[in-house]
Amino acid sequence: MANLLDYLRWRGDLPLRASPFNPVDNLILSVLAYVPFDGVVPSSVTKKGPTIAEAATTLLETGAAGPAFRDENDLLLLSALAASVRFGNMRLCAYESVLDPEREKQFAAVTAMTGDGHAFVAYRGTDHTLVGWKEDFNMSFMSPVPAQEAAVAYLEHVASGLGLGPRLRLGGHSKGGNLAVYAASFCRARTQRRVRAVYNNDGPGFDATVIAREGYRNVQERIRSFVPQSSIIGMLLEHHERYTVVQSTESGLMQHDPYSWSVLGTDFITVKQVTDESLFVDRALKEWVGAMAPAQRELFIDAVFDVLSATDAKTFSELGGDWLKSSIAVAKSLRGLDEATRKVMFDALKLLFKAIRENLPAIMQKRPQ
DSSP, X not given: OOOHHHHHHHHTTSOTTTSOOOHHHHHHHHHHTTSOOTTTSOSSOOTTSOBHXXXXXXXXXXXXXXXXXXXXXXXXXXXXXXXXXXXXXXXXXXXXXXXXXXXXXXXXXXXXXXXXXEEEEEEOOOOSBHHHHHHHHHTTTOXXXXXXXXXXXXXXXXXXXXXXXXXXXXXXXXXXXXXXXXXXXXXXXXXXXXXXXXXXXXXXXXXXXXXXSHHHHHHGGGEXXXXXXXXXXXXXXXXXXXXXXXXXXXXXXXXGOGGGBOEEXXXXXXXXXXXXXXXXXXXXXXXXXXTSOHHHHHHHHHHHHHHHHTTTOSBHXXXXXXXXXXXXXXXXXXXXXXXXXXXXXXXXXXXXXXXHHHHHHHHHHHSOO
16 A cells, blocks of 8 residues: 555655645645754744755755654655655745653644645654653643643744735644644634644544634634544544544554555545444543543553653653663552552552443454354
8 A cells, every 4th residue: 555655756746736735745744743853944934944855955964863753754754755846845944842841841843835825834743752742641631731832822923924925734643633723723813714724633632621612613624634544542532523534554553653544646545434443442541531530630640650750761762772670660669659649540540441341342242253
Protein backbone atom coordinates (compact mmCIF):
# COMPACT_ATOMS: atom_id res chain seq x y z
CA MET A 1 0.00 0.00 0.00
CA ALA A 2 1.15 3.53 -0.80
CA ASN A 3 1.86 6.00 2.01
CA LEU A 4 2.87 9.65 2.41
CA LEU A 5 6.32 9.13 0.90
CA ASP A 6 4.85 7.35 -2.13
CA TYR A 7 2.38 10.20 -2.57
CA LEU A 8 5.27 12.66 -2.79
CA ARG A 9 7.05 10.50 -5.36
CA TRP A 10 3.93 10.20 -7.50
CA ARG A 11 2.29 13.60 -7.10
CA GLY A 12 5.05 15.85 -5.79
CA ASP A 13 5.49 17.39 -9.24
CA LEU A 14 1.92 18.76 -9.29
CA PRO A 15 1.56 22.32 -7.93
CA LEU A 16 -1.56 23.24 -5.96
CA ARG A 17 -2.92 25.23 -8.89
CA ALA A 18 -3.04 21.99 -10.91
CA SER A 19 -4.29 19.75 -8.09
CA PRO A 20 -5.96 21.54 -5.15
CA PHE A 21 -5.10 21.03 -1.50
CA ASN A 22 -6.32 17.66 -0.25
CA PRO A 23 -6.43 15.56 2.97
CA VAL A 24 -3.06 13.93 2.26
CA ASP A 25 -1.44 17.37 1.95
CA ASN A 26 -2.88 18.15 5.37
CA LEU A 27 -1.26 15.11 6.97
CA ILE A 28 2.08 15.87 5.35
CA LEU A 29 2.15 19.43 6.68
CA SER A 30 0.90 18.24 10.08
CA VAL A 31 3.80 15.77 10.29
CA LEU A 32 6.19 18.52 9.16
CA ALA A 33 5.55 20.14 12.57
CA TYR A 34 7.64 17.34 14.14
CA VAL A 35 10.77 18.58 12.34
CA PRO A 36 13.11 20.49 14.70
CA PHE A 37 13.44 23.82 12.87
CA ASP A 38 15.25 25.53 15.76
CA GLY A 39 17.56 28.23 14.42
CA VAL A 40 16.42 27.60 10.84
CA VAL A 41 12.86 28.95 10.64
CA PRO A 42 12.27 32.36 12.26
CA SER A 43 9.88 32.80 15.16
CA SER A 44 8.52 35.95 13.56
CA VAL A 45 5.48 35.93 11.28
CA THR A 46 6.66 36.71 7.76
CA LYS A 47 5.79 35.81 4.20
CA LYS A 48 9.51 35.84 3.34
CA GLY A 49 10.73 33.02 5.55
CA PRO A 50 12.86 30.19 4.13
CA THR A 51 11.22 27.77 1.74
CA ILE A 52 10.83 24.17 2.79
CA ALA A 53 13.63 23.36 0.32
CA GLU A 54 15.94 25.96 1.87
CA ALA A 55 15.16 24.87 5.44
CA ALA A 56 15.70 21.23 4.49
CA THR A 57 19.06 22.03 2.90
CA THR A 58 20.21 23.73 6.08
CA LEU A 59 19.11 20.83 8.28
CA LEU A 60 20.16 17.95 6.03
CA GLU A 61 23.48 19.27 4.76
CA THR A 62 24.75 20.64 8.06
CA GLY A 63 23.27 17.83 10.15
CA ALA A 64 22.25 20.55 12.58
CA ALA A 65 19.26 18.65 13.96
CA GLY A 66 20.06 15.03 13.17
CA PRO A 67 19.71 13.57 16.68
CA ALA A 68 16.61 15.68 17.36
CA PHE A 69 14.53 14.12 14.58
CA ARG A 70 11.65 12.02 15.84
CA ASP A 71 12.38 9.12 13.50
CA GLU A 72 14.03 8.30 10.17
CA ASN A 73 10.81 8.73 8.21
CA ASP A 74 10.69 12.41 9.16
CA LEU A 75 14.12 12.83 7.59
CA LEU A 76 12.95 11.06 4.45
CA LEU A 77 9.80 13.19 4.35
CA LEU A 78 11.73 16.44 4.66
CA SER A 79 14.08 15.40 1.86
CA ALA A 80 11.14 14.44 -0.39
CA LEU A 81 9.31 17.69 0.36
CA ALA A 82 12.38 19.73 -0.52
CA ALA A 83 12.64 18.00 -3.90
CA SER A 84 8.96 18.39 -4.77
CA VAL A 85 7.39 21.10 -6.87
CA ARG A 86 4.25 20.92 -4.74
CA PHE A 87 5.87 21.69 -1.39
CA GLY A 88 9.45 22.79 -1.98
CA ASN A 89 8.66 26.48 -2.49
CA MET A 90 6.23 26.84 0.41
CA ARG A 91 7.66 29.39 2.83
CA LEU A 92 7.89 28.69 6.56
CA CYS A 93 7.63 31.07 9.48
CA ALA A 94 6.60 31.47 13.12
CA TYR A 95 8.42 28.39 14.39
CA GLU A 96 7.93 27.96 18.11
CA SER A 97 9.04 25.13 20.37
CA VAL A 98 8.68 25.11 24.16
CA LEU A 99 9.37 22.39 26.71
CA ASP A 100 8.61 23.56 30.25
CA PRO A 101 8.82 20.82 32.91
CA GLU A 102 7.69 23.20 35.66
CA ARG A 103 4.39 23.93 33.90
CA GLU A 104 4.21 20.42 32.42
CA LYS A 105 4.00 21.99 28.97
CA GLN A 106 5.19 20.70 25.60
CA PHE A 107 4.25 22.85 22.61
CA ALA A 108 5.53 23.43 19.10
CA ALA A 109 4.10 24.82 15.88
CA VAL A 110 5.14 26.14 12.49
CA THR A 111 3.25 27.92 9.71
CA ALA A 112 3.56 27.20 5.99
CA MET A 113 2.49 29.65 3.29
CA THR A 114 1.00 27.18 0.82
CA GLY A 115 0.86 29.55 -2.16
CA ASP A 116 -2.86 29.14 -2.86
CA GLY A 117 -4.03 32.10 -0.77
CA HIS A 118 -3.82 30.13 2.48
CA ALA A 119 -1.50 29.57 5.40
CA PHE A 120 -1.35 26.16 7.07
CA VAL A 121 -0.86 26.36 10.84
CA ALA A 122 0.70 23.04 11.88
CA TYR A 123 0.76 22.00 15.53
CA ARG A 124 3.20 19.35 16.73
CA GLY A 125 1.89 16.25 18.47
CA THR A 126 3.36 14.66 21.56
CA ASP A 127 7.11 14.15 21.46
CA HIS A 128 9.09 11.47 23.32
CA THR A 129 9.46 13.48 26.53
CA LEU A 130 7.83 12.47 29.80
CA VAL A 131 6.67 16.09 30.11
CA GLY A 132 4.81 15.85 26.81
CA TRP A 133 3.06 12.64 27.78
CA LYS A 134 2.24 13.95 31.24
CA GLU A 135 0.50 16.95 29.68
CA ASP A 136 -1.56 14.59 27.49
CA PHE A 137 -2.76 12.66 30.52
CA ASN A 138 -3.50 15.92 32.31
CA MET A 139 -6.24 16.52 29.72
CA SER A 140 -8.33 13.94 31.57
CA PHE A 141 -8.81 16.33 34.50
CA MET A 142 -7.62 19.76 33.33
CA SER A 143 -8.99 22.11 30.68
CA PRO A 144 -7.22 23.90 29.24
CA VAL A 145 -3.74 22.45 29.57
CA PRO A 146 -0.85 24.89 28.90
CA ALA A 147 -0.30 23.68 25.32
CA GLN A 148 -3.94 24.42 24.46
CA GLU A 149 -3.60 27.96 25.79
CA ALA A 150 -0.39 28.32 23.76
CA ALA A 151 -2.16 27.03 20.64
CA VAL A 152 -4.77 29.81 20.83
CA ALA A 153 -2.11 32.49 21.44
CA TYR A 154 -0.03 31.14 18.56
CA LEU A 155 -2.98 31.23 16.13
CA GLU A 156 -3.79 34.82 17.08
CA HIS A 157 -0.11 35.76 16.67
CA VAL A 158 0.00 34.25 13.18
CA ALA A 159 -3.36 35.67 12.09
CA SER A 160 -2.39 39.16 13.23
CA GLY A 161 1.08 38.98 11.68
CA LEU A 162 -0.19 37.83 8.29
CA GLY A 163 -2.81 40.57 8.06
CA LEU A 164 -6.22 40.03 6.52
CA GLY A 165 -4.97 38.44 3.28
CA PRO A 166 -4.44 34.69 3.68
CA ARG A 167 -7.18 32.38 4.87
CA LEU A 168 -6.21 29.75 7.39
CA ARG A 169 -6.06 25.99 7.52
CA LEU A 170 -5.13 24.39 10.84
CA GLY A 171 -3.93 20.87 11.44
CA GLY A 172 -1.90 18.48 13.52
CA HIS A 173 -1.24 14.83 14.25
CA SER A 174 -1.99 13.27 17.65
CA LYS A 175 -2.05 16.00 20.32
CA GLY A 176 -1.36 18.46 17.49
CA GLY A 177 -4.81 17.70 16.08
CA ASN A 178 -6.37 18.40 19.46
CA LEU A 179 -4.49 21.72 19.63
CA ALA A 180 -5.67 22.70 16.14
CA VAL A 181 -9.32 22.12 17.07
CA TYR A 182 -8.93 23.89 20.41
CA ALA A 183 -7.26 26.93 18.83
CA ALA A 184 -9.97 27.22 16.17
CA SER A 185 -12.67 26.91 18.84
CA PHE A 186 -11.32 29.50 21.27
CA CYS A 187 -9.70 32.13 19.07
CA ARG A 188 -11.36 35.51 18.53
CA ALA A 189 -14.39 35.63 16.25
CA ARG A 190 -12.59 37.63 13.56
CA THR A 191 -9.82 35.02 13.45
CA GLN A 192 -12.31 32.16 13.49
CA ARG A 193 -14.03 33.59 10.41
CA ARG A 194 -10.76 33.22 8.47
CA VAL A 195 -10.42 29.54 9.32
CA ARG A 196 -11.41 27.48 6.31
CA ALA A 197 -10.65 23.99 7.64
CA VAL A 198 -9.35 22.26 10.76
CA TYR A 199 -7.68 18.85 10.44
CA ASN A 200 -7.45 16.50 13.39
CA ASN A 201 -5.30 13.48 12.48
CA ASP A 202 -5.89 10.83 15.17
CA GLY A 203 -5.85 13.39 17.95
CA PRO A 204 -7.76 13.01 21.23
CA GLY A 205 -11.04 14.78 21.86
CA PHE A 206 -12.07 17.02 24.74
CA ASP A 207 -13.90 17.23 28.01
CA ALA A 208 -17.67 17.51 27.49
CA THR A 209 -17.62 21.11 28.72
CA VAL A 210 -15.40 22.11 25.77
CA ILE A 211 -17.68 20.37 23.27
CA ALA A 212 -20.62 22.34 24.64
CA ARG A 213 -18.98 25.75 24.11
CA GLU A 214 -20.24 28.05 21.38
CA GLY A 215 -16.77 28.42 19.86
CA TYR A 216 -16.52 24.68 19.23
CA ARG A 217 -20.01 24.55 17.72
CA ASN A 218 -19.11 27.44 15.41
CA VAL A 219 -16.26 25.49 13.79
CA GLN A 220 -17.62 21.96 14.13
CA GLU A 221 -18.64 21.71 10.47
CA ARG A 222 -15.14 22.79 9.42
CA ILE A 223 -13.41 20.06 11.43
CA ARG A 224 -12.16 17.08 9.44
CA SER A 225 -11.07 14.23 11.68
CA PHE A 226 -9.18 11.18 10.48
CA VAL A 227 -8.51 8.04 12.53
CA PRO A 228 -7.01 4.65 11.56
CA GLN A 229 -9.30 1.63 11.80
CA SER A 230 -7.89 0.47 15.15
CA SER A 231 -7.55 3.95 16.59
CA ILE A 232 -6.90 4.34 20.30
CA ILE A 233 -5.45 7.84 20.68
CA GLY A 234 -7.98 9.46 18.35
CA MET A 235 -10.94 7.93 20.20
CA LEU A 236 -9.96 9.28 23.61
CA LEU A 237 -12.22 11.77 25.40
CA GLU A 238 -15.25 13.26 23.62
CA HIS A 239 -15.71 13.84 19.87
CA HIS A 240 -18.86 15.30 18.34
CA GLU A 241 -17.51 15.89 14.85
CA ARG A 242 -17.76 13.24 12.14
CA TYR A 243 -14.59 11.29 11.43
CA THR A 244 -13.17 9.40 8.46
CA VAL A 245 -11.66 5.98 9.12
CA VAL A 246 -8.37 5.41 7.28
CA GLN A 247 -6.85 2.06 6.37
CA SER A 248 -3.48 1.42 8.01
CA THR A 249 -0.79 -1.14 7.19
CA GLU A 250 0.06 -1.52 10.89
CA SER A 251 -1.91 -3.07 13.73
CA GLY A 252 -3.09 -1.88 17.13
CA LEU A 253 -1.46 1.18 18.63
CA MET A 254 1.14 1.27 15.83
CA GLN A 255 -1.61 2.51 13.50
CA HIS A 256 -1.12 5.90 15.14
CA ASP A 257 2.00 6.20 12.94
CA PRO A 258 0.99 8.53 10.06
CA TYR A 259 3.40 6.76 7.71
CA SER A 260 1.25 3.64 7.99
CA TRP A 261 -1.86 5.35 6.58
CA SER A 262 -2.76 4.11 3.10
CA VAL A 263 -3.01 6.63 0.27
CA LEU A 264 -4.61 6.35 -3.16
CA GLY A 265 -4.37 9.30 -5.54
CA THR A 266 -5.28 12.49 -3.70
CA ASP A 267 -6.97 10.87 -0.72
CA PHE A 268 -6.70 8.18 1.92
CA ILE A 269 -8.00 4.67 1.44
CA THR A 270 -10.92 4.49 3.84
CA VAL A 271 -12.97 1.80 5.55
CA LYS A 272 -16.51 1.98 6.88
CA GLN A 273 -15.81 1.95 10.61
CA VAL A 274 -13.24 1.40 13.31
CA THR A 275 -12.61 -2.14 14.49
CA ASP A 276 -14.38 -3.85 17.39
CA GLU A 277 -11.08 -3.74 19.28
CA SER A 278 -10.95 0.05 18.92
CA LEU A 279 -14.53 0.36 20.20
CA PHE A 280 -13.71 -1.95 23.12
CA VAL A 281 -10.70 0.12 24.20
CA ASP A 282 -12.70 3.32 23.73
CA ARG A 283 -15.58 2.12 25.91
CA ALA A 284 -13.30 0.65 28.58
CA LEU A 285 -11.17 3.79 28.88
CA LYS A 286 -14.19 6.11 28.94
CA GLU A 287 -15.81 4.02 31.68
CA TRP A 288 -12.54 3.95 33.63
CA VAL A 289 -12.01 7.71 33.44
CA GLY A 290 -15.70 8.37 34.11
CA ALA A 291 -15.60 6.25 37.26
CA MET A 292 -12.97 8.51 38.83
CA ALA A 293 -13.50 12.04 40.07
CA PRO A 294 -11.17 14.62 38.45
CA ALA A 295 -9.17 14.92 41.68
CA GLN A 296 -8.65 11.15 41.75
CA ARG A 297 -7.47 11.17 38.13
CA GLU A 298 -5.00 13.92 38.96
CA LEU A 299 -3.61 12.06 41.97
CA PHE A 300 -3.24 8.83 39.98
CA ILE A 301 -1.51 10.49 37.01
CA ASP A 302 0.80 12.51 39.27
CA ALA A 303 1.75 9.33 41.13
CA VAL A 304 2.50 7.37 37.95
CA PHE A 305 4.72 10.10 36.52
CA ASP A 306 6.41 10.74 39.86
CA VAL A 307 7.41 7.07 39.84
CA LEU A 308 8.71 7.32 36.25
CA SER A 309 10.58 10.55 37.04
CA ALA A 310 12.47 8.76 39.80
CA THR A 311 14.55 7.16 37.02
CA ASP A 312 15.92 10.63 36.08
CA ALA A 313 14.89 9.86 32.49
CA LYS A 314 13.64 12.82 30.47
CA THR A 315 12.33 10.79 27.52
CA PHE A 316 10.86 7.34 27.01
CA SER A 317 13.95 6.45 24.98
CA GLU A 318 16.11 7.17 28.02
CA LEU A 319 13.67 5.21 30.18
CA GLY A 320 14.09 2.13 28.02
CA GLY A 321 17.76 2.66 27.24
CA ASP A 322 18.92 1.15 30.54
CA TRP A 323 15.91 -0.95 31.41
CA LEU A 324 17.52 -2.64 34.42
CA LYS A 325 18.52 0.66 36.03
CA SER A 326 15.09 2.16 35.29
CA SER A 327 13.29 -0.88 36.74
CA ILE A 328 15.28 -0.68 39.96
CA ALA A 329 14.53 3.04 40.29
CA VAL A 330 10.81 2.49 39.62
CA ALA A 331 10.62 -0.35 42.17
CA LYS A 332 12.39 1.79 44.77
CA SER A 333 10.03 4.71 44.09
CA LEU A 334 6.97 2.47 44.40
CA ARG A 335 8.17 1.19 47.77
CA GLY A 336 8.61 4.77 48.93
CA LEU A 337 5.03 5.83 48.18
CA ASP A 338 2.92 6.78 51.17
CA GLU A 339 -0.13 4.72 52.06
CA ALA A 340 -2.65 7.24 50.67
CA THR A 341 -0.90 7.42 47.26
CA ARG A 342 -0.63 3.62 47.03
CA LYS A 343 -4.37 3.40 47.71
CA VAL A 344 -5.14 5.92 44.95
CA MET A 345 -3.09 3.90 42.45
CA PHE A 346 -4.58 0.59 43.58
CA ASP A 347 -8.17 1.90 43.41
CA ALA A 348 -7.59 3.37 39.93
CA LEU A 349 -6.18 0.09 38.64
CA LYS A 350 -9.11 -1.80 40.14
CA LEU A 351 -11.50 0.46 38.23
CA LEU A 352 -9.52 -0.11 35.03
CA PHE A 353 -9.72 -3.91 35.37
CA LYS A 354 -13.44 -3.60 36.17
CA ALA A 355 -14.04 -1.59 32.98
CA ILE A 356 -12.09 -4.14 30.92
CA ARG A 357 -13.95 -7.07 32.47
CA GLU A 358 -17.36 -5.50 31.82
CA ASN A 359 -16.63 -4.61 28.19
CA LEU A 360 -14.69 -7.72 27.16
CA PRO A 361 -17.70 -10.03 26.68
CA ALA A 362 -19.17 -7.76 24.00
CA ILE A 363 -16.07 -7.98 21.81
CA MET A 364 -15.60 -11.71 22.42
CA GLN A 365 -19.14 -12.40 21.20
CA LYS A 366 -18.32 -10.68 17.89
CA ARG A 367 -15.23 -12.77 17.21
CA PRO A 368 -15.67 -15.62 14.72
CA GLN A 369 -15.81 -19.03 16.36
